[in-house]
Amino acid sequence: MPRFSGTGENASVLAAAAWGVERFMQDRGGDIDRIAGRAGLSTRQFSLPTDALDLGAYCRLFHEAAADTQDGNIGLWFGQQFDPRKLGLIGYVALLSPTVSDALHNLASHFGYHQARTETRFVQQGDLLRLDYAIRDPAILTRRHDAELTMGMFCNILRHALGPDWAPEEVHFEHSQPEQAEEHRQAFQANIRFQCSTNSLVFRRTGLDRPMPEADPIMLEVIRSSLISLARSRPDLAAPHLSLKEQVVQHIRAALEDGHIEFPDIAARMNLPPWTLQRRLAQFNLSYSALLEETRYAEALRYLAIPTQDISAIARTLAYTETSAFSRAFRKWSGMSPRAWRQQNMRDLTP
Template sequence: MFQNPVLSNALNASGNLGVLSAAASGLDGFISSHGGDVDRIFGVSGINPELMCHPTLSLGLGSYCKVLEEAAAQSGCDNFGLYYGQQFKPQALGLLGYIGLCSTTLEEALKNFSAAFPYHQHDTLIRLVDCGECYRFDYRVEHAAIIGKRQDAELTMGMLLNLVRHRLGSTWAPRTVHFEHPRPEHWKDHLRLFDAPVLFNQPCNSMLIPKRDLNGQAMADADPMLLMVMQDALQRLGAHGRQNRDVVEEARGLVRGALLQGEPNLEQIAAGLDLSGAGLQRRLRDQGLSFSALVDGVRRELALHYMRQNLSITDLAPLLGYSETSAFSRAFRRWFDTSPRQWRNRQV
């Protein structure tokens, strides 16, 4: 039976508000090994390093996705999530990983893993679809405030790959792998890692797993009793976390959508949260924020994302709710102490 390092914390944790910190196991060391500045990357992303020591504590999903994107950008490793997922063993994933490992068969492991994932990570589409000869594992972050999701998607597919390879060996390959994001520059590394066709610009992040590969494959460390304990502990964390809304993150998502119509309005955003304007302001003050600072932060994050996507500078103003390009340029200089064009030239 497993000597489980995560159960001791599970019963005392306050609930999962985003994603359990086991999903960032070893992240600080991996960032350092790729030349990144851990303190700077964690600071920009709003990650408390102390949480990384407790696999059943919760990270904000937006901060988690952002830290992966920042690590890729600041380390210069464009395939950061792909490589991080390549070395991510199921045991490192905490409760969710052990749910797969404690299952009776590999087929059950996939089903149990998929069923438990929503408790491990909120605001995410997870499904295991029976497609006849194959199972299709679908994954997509659906949090409205999260824009940079590529590194997380590649990491998650790597985690799933390693769960299957834990039983079938390092040479096992899926039939196909799909990603939502555009094909990256070093896309051949994806082909090498998955040893399968990899398609980009797809409707969902997916992996197609032939059923014949799963037939009769018993898990070496199956433990039905421990499996039930793990499932119960994870469900308790996930259910308790859903009772504690992260109003600030929800507001960020609504602001992001409202920017396409111009300047976001406090009362409209508050109404979308079933709050009064004064009620939303109180919730923001509790987090040390004002509504204008919230909007400014969303714009700053979106601007950086769109600039990295090489969108035309003249096209960025309306995407950020500005009526004129000059207003966007002034805001960009205030955020980054440089003009958009100068910033982009430095990235070449």
């Protein structure tokens, strides 16, 4: 289930995400005080892992570091060397989980407490799985290095459990291909795709049931509760002031993953009696069936933009029992079949 968060003026991220950044940048010839100052930060802000950093400034930190060190892939390499035990509370939410599968579910569902205005999803499709990540704050434009370092951090959580030689099948990035893209393939030991609909690790199910080396259910609950409690004191992580339509769409997107998308299911997710939700929708001239179709269409376009996603798997992800039913619906929405839409748009969707 994806988690969104953040409504304050500036989105934030816990300072644990910057653990070791001073020494890392100094080792690469950077002037950390100058880099941090240009990003709008002070090095004093890195000292306490539970303090909050401005997320936009955190992203700019690596943009400025790339210029200062003349290393265009500095975010990539920061993520590759990052020890998940240093990621603070969110790191231990994953590391203390019972199994690898639990670790990925907990990471995705709790990441919003660590970093605001961010979407994380753990999606299972057939033999392949995806761990998706994207900042959803339109004011934050310098996202490339953050995406690359975060995919590295996520990868290292899996390597912590499955061994240092573990590698994903593919890694997807939203941004365009940089000049030194071969370094990405070396770092992840995987195929890399750029200009995708989101940032993702794509990998097989092998090892998903393996126990996490440091599994501890009691400590996990302590850490999880601490992370949630800490989030309550951060104004950008207050309960989102979403419109009714936005709330319903958010719950539909989450419900698609388990297939329970009937109107009473969504009302239950929102802790409302179905008749109350129906009345509120009517007050805004909204129809649940129209919102369901709108959400499915948007999700279909997002998945079709990923060339490796099989159309029958997309149909299942969107809670269609038959691929033919999905194809009919998509033709009604777009005027063409899913396959025809993908072929027509493939040139713009792949690097």
